Amino acid sequence: MALVRLDGKLDRAVNLTPATSCYTRLGQEKRMNVMRSRSDGQVEAALARKAATAIIEIDHVSQIFKTSTGEDHLALSDISLAIEDGAFVSILGPSGCGKSTLLYIVGGFVPPTQGLAKIKGGAITGPGPDRGPVFQEFALFPWKSVLGNVMYGPRQQGMKYAEAEARSRELIEMVGLKGFEHFYPKELSGGMKQRVALARTLAYHPEVLLMDEPFGALDAHTRTRLQNDLLNIWERDRKTVLFVTHSVEEAVFLSDKVVMMTHSPGRIRQIVNIDLPRPRRRTELLLDPRYQKYVVEIERMFDDDSTSETQP
């Protein structure tokens, strides 16, 4: 019986009887062993995480920058947020509201002035391959070809050359750049560069994608195409995505959840759950009154904020 269950094809049956299932217990034991080999503190943290199913937790994070005149500027004020495993979450706000900073804190690129960001219950102290960034500026390695860029992460993780190459070629095809493997970044358009950047990040299997206004530098047409392609790619494995944008339509179209932020200091204004069916098709969605309602509601909330802000 155990053998049958271990086959994995009976996942649904297992889920129906979780308490008695060998599969579940075995899995848990295995996970516990892995955890024990780290530390007891992390085991507890991991168990707490399991209960909440949040992969990323942002816990009372504040960020203070020194301005050029030496004054303190409060960029983020007491942000707390939990992001569920497998969710597509957008952080939406006007420029300068600190939304990118929040993403950099999760990425471990910028340490928070106060508070703590956690991934799977463990404190984030620096960048790591479990969180893959995609930047507006692409940040490709210009001395590497498309293939060289995509292979960079897997090779760095110790994958064999042939294996890394095969995986990279697959990803390059997936983002629609088959035939461009040996081009250099200099020879590519903005949209193509961002496709390479996405493939490069996916290549090392991050658990969370951190996308920092990835389509912000692209023209409207390219932007739309990349949004569609990103959703198609995301549908395949439903990685957790944290997506920073200032476009309301983009946020609603892509996300399960939109985190609205206010300007200066950056605070969470409201979290809007986007209850639209998936897989989403842009052409259908644009005609969907529910989609339109989300967009209009969110824009209204921002409008209210800006009119009230004119009074000092």
Add this chain to the structure above:
Amino acid sequence: MIARNALAKGLPPILACVGLLVIWQVASLLLKNESFPTAWDAVRAIPSILADRDTLINFAASLRRMAIGFGLAVVISIPLGLLMGRSRAVASFFNPLLMVIYPVPKAALMPIIMLWLGVGDVAKTLVIFLGVSLPVIYHSFEGAKGVEEKMLWSGAAMGLSAPRRLVRIVLPAALPEVLTGCRTGLVLALITMITSEMIARQSGMGNILFNALDMGQYDTVFAMIIIVGAMGIGLDTLFEQLRARLVRWSEPQFDLPLSFS
């Protein structure tokens, strides 16, 4: 087609050289000064200089000092410059030091260096080393400073440690700038090599030049100037070819590999 292009490219510099020699020849014939031989006399003196065994040994000694001085300078200056570009602490430590050394003509240090280290290879190599170091440090520093932060973050997310990021991201990203510094450094190596040999006259190309001057062999003096100049052009051309190959990815007129013609 390709041959004709290469010919068209190579023609202007050759014309310029020939033009210069013609002006020289005419000027010399008109001035009729003993210390200003004709271009033809100077060019005619070259084969006999290059055929002399002692002279060639001197050439080799000069080139050896230049190679060692340049090599050491590059090996030390590139990492130093890159580190300075990425670390404020390292930069603020070395900056004042370099600012003091920068405006001093390196040949002006020669008397002191000779006093301490003698007139041999060590003193001359040190002067070459100093001459090459500064432009290489400066350009490596600027190159490293200009590396996009997000590129380093991308590397960090892939698991590259800080020292590995310096070698595997900062160095290649800054390479075009670094090599510009090296190119300037190479010409400076030649200049400081000749200068040091003129001051500490013991061996080398600069010594041959000054000896000829002392003995009034003016055609040899001019022939040596032509040889040193040609050497400079040759080294620079070779280095430029190497540079272009290494940083092909950054050239603005990068040829598309696809061709529809």
